[in-house]
Amino acid sequence: MEGLKILGKIELPEKKIRPEEYRYFLEEKLATRSREINEDWNLDFLDENGTIKIPDDESNAADRQFVFTREQEWAAYQHKTVAEWQAARAKNPSLIAEMAVTLSLSRQLGERFIVARASAFDDYRYGVDNLLIDKESGAAVCGFDDVLGFSGDDGGSKKRQKIEKSLAAGGSRVKYGATISEGRLVRQKLENLPTFYLSLSKQELGDLLKDLKAGETVSEKERALGNKLIESLAEQQRAAKEIATNLALQKNLDQFNDSLLAMESLINKNASAEA
Secondary structure (H helix, E strand, O other), X not given: OOOOOOOOOOOOOOOOOOHHHHHHHHHHHXXXXXXXXXXXXXXXXXXXXXXXXXXXXXHHHHHHHHHHHHHHHHHHHOOOOHHHHHHHHHOOHHHHHHHHHHHHHHHHHOOOEEEEEOOHHHHHHHOOOEEEEEOOOOOEEEEEEEXXXXXXXXXXXXXXXXXXXXXXXXXXEEEEEEEEEOOEEEEEEEEEEOEEEEEEOHHHHHHHHHHHHHOXXXXXXXXXXXXXXXXXXXXXXXXXXXXXXXXXXXXXXHHHHHHHHHHHHHHHHHHHHHO
């Protein structure tokens, strides 16, 4: 049409993030980090997904059966085979969020901390998603439960009661944990472990996934999310000290102070180095 002029430009909506599309990327990165950690400590500790392995021996057969039985029950509830349930679970945004948080914290805190996903047994039995091991003190300083919110909410409010109940009962147990002793990573059961929740919204997950895939350099958004998670841990730790009555748990909460300071220092140091 002669004389027609188009003024301005049409802003196309940004493509909606589909978390499951990042699954293979996350698996590849976690596999690389797992190999590095296993080689650094000369221990077959993590599997290719950054998850603590249940040692393949007869003494752990009952725990492996427990994992299989739970998955059978959940699959049957959804009218699926176990294989179908596992395939669907692998695409679940909450599981993708757990992988993304593990990778991001490992990128930012890996200089001092081992960030590992808890074994399937400890996840299903005790509700612990991740384990944080301080290389300097040698202690497993905390566990945490990841939660992904919806519709702008980060989902944390629903986890708070569960965590508070655990703290009031003396903290969490982790059967397949580890500590560092005399320069060696040693498998060890953990008792009275402080457990917290790490929450992020769907928007935060989308931004994190994009930034993780963009490159090895930690972005400002990724660092800001790391600081937000650490601030949340600090706030929860202060609240936990008001709840905890178990002496061993109280001691572990006090020791967690040094780890929190180290986390904050690492993130800020890396930010200054890149500036």
